[in-house]
Amino acid sequence: MCLAVPGRIVSIQGHDLDRTGRVRFGSVVREVNLSCVPEADVGDYVLVHVGFAISRVNEAEAERILEHWRQMGEEPQPEGATP
Amino acid sequence: MKYLDEFRSADLVQNLLRAIRSAVTRPWTIMEICGGQTHSILRFGLDELLPREITLVHGPGCPVCVTPVELLDAAGRLARMPGVVLCTFGDMLRVPGTLGDLFQARAEGGDVRIVQAPSDAVRMAQRNPDRHVVWFAVGFETTAPATALAVKQARMLGLENFSVLLAHVRVPPAVEAILSSPSNRVQGFLAAGHVCTVMGTAEYEQLARRFRVPIVVTGFEPCDILEGVLHCVRQLEAGRHEVENVYNRVVRSEGNRQAQALMAEVFRPVDLTWRGIGSLPGGGLAFTAEYERFDALRRFDGACDDLARTPLPEGNGANREGECIAALVLQGIRKPNDCPAFAVRCTPETPLGAPMVSSEGACAAYYRYRHGQAASLTVTSP
Numbered sequence: 001m002c003l004a005v006p007g008r009i010v011s012i013q014g015h016d017l018d019r020t021g022r023v024r025f026g027s028v029v030r031e032v033n034l035s036c037v038p039e040a041d042v043g044d045y046v047l048v049h050v051g052f053a054i055s056r057v058n059e060a061e062a063e064r065i066l067e068h069w070r071q072m073g074e075e076p077q078p079e080g081a082t083p
Numbered sequence: 084m085k086y087l088d089e090f091r092s093a094d095l096v097q098n099l100l101r102a103i104r105s106a107v108t109r110p111w112t113i114m115e116i117c118g119g120q121t122h123s124i125l126r127f128g129l130d131e132l133l134p135r136e137i138t139l140v141h142g143p144g145c146p147v148c149v150t151p152v153e154l155l156d157a158a159g160r161l162a163r164m165p166g167v168v169l170c171t172f173g174d175m176l177r178v179p180g181t182l183g184d185l186f187q188a189r190a191e192g193g194d195v196r197i198v199q200a201p202s203d204a205v206r207m208a209q210r211n212p213d214r215h216v217v218w219f220a221v222g223f224e225t226t227a228p229a230t231a232l233a234v235k236q237a238r239m240l241g242l243e244n245f246s247v248l249l250a251h252v253r254v255p256p257a258v259e260a261i262l263s264s265p266s267n268r269v270q271g272f273l274a275a276g277h278v279c280t281v282m283g284t285a286e287y288e289q290l291a292r293r294f295r296v297p298i299v300v301t302g303f304e305p306c307d308i309l310e311g312v313l314h315c316v317r318q319l320e321a322g323r324h325e326v327e328n329v330y331n332r333v334v335r336s337e338g339n340r341q342a343q344a345l346m347a348e349v350f351r352p353v354d355l356t357w358r359g360i361g362s363l364p365g366g367g368l369a370f371t372a373e374y375e376r377f378d379a380l381r382r383f384d385g386a387c388d389d390l391a392r393t394p395l396p397e398g399n400g401a402n403r404e405g406e407c408i409a410a411l412v413l414q415g416i417r418k419p420n421d422c423p424a425f426a427v428r429c430t431p432e433t434p435l436g437a438p439m440v441s442s443e444g445a446c447a448a449y450y451r452y453r454h455g456q457a458a459s460l461t462v463t464s465p
């Protein structure tokens with residue numbers, strides 16, 4: 001029920017409560033209300049739940065954590081060690 | 084898809100599992116609150132990949148499962164009224180109430196429609212001025228802002244034929260109830276990432292302090308969930324109890340202020356009896372005075388009389404459902420496959436309780452993935 005999917009904003013129209021945009025999810029484009037993500041612009045990724053964007057995806061944060069997990073694989077991890 | 088596939092990488096999952104293995108020295112019980120996370124854990128078999136010391140128990144985070152029977156029955160009554168169209172999410176149609184489910188209401192001539200978003204119900208009211216459209220609003224704080232927006236839009240459009248059967252629920256009172264219970268065995272929590280996307284983390288700071296329990300705000304993909312478990316285990320091993328956010332690509336500590344403002348304008352917290360959990364102070368939402376005229380229960384006086392008159396007994400709700408142990412499952416006390424009816428008399432086709440109906444219910448997730456096939460992780464390294 002709290003399923004929310006990241007998609008990329010293709011276009012934006014309207015203002016305030018009627019600020020909406022076309023958002024691409026893979027091969028599908030949907031109309032999404034963008035009134036609660038005023039900082040999000042065309043080209044940004046937003047997290048969408050029931051036709052309503054609840055957050056802009058922070059792409060730098062996403063990259064940072066992926067890189068952090070990749071590096072975990074390079075550290076030697078002896079059994080029983082506390083990182 | 085970008086921001087999904089990379090977070091399902093088999094290589095990264097292995098790295099995370101190694102880190103968890105080297106962090107854990109003792110048994111720990113961790114609850115994921117959100118049904119979406121439960122679904123992901125079962126779907127990718129994460130619980131079976133974790134070291135034996137870690138037990139994941141599944142929380143009450145399935146709004147379909149905890150919607151009070153009285154509100155379901157009210158929905159059934161409203162749907163059967165001439166001239167009324169009842170709109171809701173697809174999962175709500177099969178949940179058994181005392182009047183049967185909403186499919187039955189439909190079979191008896193009721194007009195029940197499945198929509199994808201609350202704003203679809205507003206559009207339907209606009210297009211059908213001779214009908215009254217009721218939005219049966221179910222969901223946590225993640226979904227409530229979309230309902231608040233729909234109500235504001237209906238008011239701006241001057242729609243007189245739109246109202247809401249409000250069944251939105253709030254997560255923190257449920258966490259508090261679980262931690263206060265004498266039978267609690269949860270030592271750490273993975274908080275629901277999308278609820279926190281809207282609400283931020285302040286409400287959980289208080290709970291972590293008061294109950295001395297680590298709470299880690301966690302996302303929904305396999306790597307996100309394991310990162311949540313890793314941080315929870317490190318805190319437990321070190322005797323710390325803090326709120327940490329490991330889903331900060333979408334969650335900011337202050338949450339989404341615009342969405343919070345929408346909710347605060349349209350709703351106020353009220354006490355609500357959750358199905359299977361019991362009465363929760365501040366566990367639900369009601370309209371503020373300014374928006375009361377959109378309350379379907381006021382508009383159709385009598386549709387839900389029993390909600391006010393006969394509250395369910397504390398911590399109960401299972402009694403009337405016979406052998407269904409949903410109440411224990413929703414509190415993380417028992418697992419779905421401990422239920423004698425599981426997969427025998429209770430299946431997604433013939434559900435005895437809500438957790439077998441909803442795609443996010445723990446029983447449905449066990450049925451689908453433990454009886455069927457777990458999904459595989461993304462094999463190529465990102």
Ligand code: SF4
Nearest residue numbers: 407408422429436446
């Ligand atoms: S398996 Fe069915 S009967 Fe048992 S707890 Fe789950 S929903 Fe209830």
